[in-house]
Amino acid sequence: MKVLLLDKNHPLLKDGLLRLGFEVHENYTAPKHEIEKVIAGYDGIVIRSRFPIDKDFLRKAGKLKFIGRVGAGLENIDVDFARERHIALFNAPEGNRNAVGEHSLALILNLLNRINIADREVRQGIWKREANRGEELDGKTIGIVGYGNMGKAFAKKLRGFDVEVLAYDIKPDVGDANARQVDLAELQAKADVLSLHVPHTPLTYKMVNADFIKAFKKDFWLINTARGTVVETADLVAALQQEKIRGAGLDVLEYEKSSFENMFDRGELPEPFKKLIVMNNVILTPHIAGWTQESKVKLAEVILQKIKQWKAIKC
Secondary structure, three states, X not given: XXXXXXXXXXXXXXXXXXXXXXXXXXXXXOOHHHHHHHHHHOOXXXXXXXXXXXXXXHHHOOOOOEEEEOOOOOOOEOHHHHHHOOOEEEOOHHXXXXXXXXXXXXXXXXXXXXXXXXXXXXXXXXXXXXXXXXXXXXOOEEEEEXXXXXXXXXXXXXXXXXXXXXXXXXXXXXXXXOEEEOOHHHHHHHOOEEEXXXXXXXXXXXXXXXXXXXXXXXXXXXXXXXOHHHEOHHXXXXXXXXXXXXXXXXXXXXXXXXXXXXXXXXXXXXXXXXXXXXXXXXXXXXXXXXXXXXXXXXXXXXXXXXHHHHHHHHO
């Protein structure tokens, strides 16, 4: 069987596929329309975020038996249509969940302790101790929305702190020793910190909007290492200005293309983003929460293992 690699990944993925008996081809530069001319000859593809795998692409891929996405989500794939065509889909949230958990913790500790603000001031010769007096995480209530691989990894990182951890998820019975599952109303009533760990779906699209924010009983900090489309940026900016949201750590932004690596089109930046980037109580990182040296290896290992298991059953 022939497999086409469409994004560069750790070499162990290609080497492992070769050991499994696949004929492996690589094409990391051709535009999508050129790939579509040859895709009919392949049984499998492995992609990260290079371009969307839509219906037109899948119709041209008549032999396709599996798609591996080296990442946590499947947003760039028409999942329903792929499954109609009996194409197996593999993603790898297990591969970068630890990295996401650590990054989420880093963002909240940075915000609470004003590290980004103090760092910039000291570099300018400004020495303000009282103005940069921080707050401790201990004693606070952490609300996690989305308690799958990423949410559970973040909750695990919080075990060393004296905090209450609440988890909200549309699936029942996902709570564990690290977080008590509650309904959304209870989470909004108690949380001092909100951390988002949900995929992009019709239910989560711009879920964090003015009404959602207003429902919180306390002023709170927001962490988003999930998908940028989950947050309505204009409403976030308004809440930051009103101090309803005390600070935000954002690894993802609404303005990313499909909430992946490519950030902004050329041209003028959106007005809400212009306001966001000058706020001292906002930390921005370029979708790197799951992007560590270790996760690069783990992601490739997970995809390889899932393809191996599939091959053992199908072949």
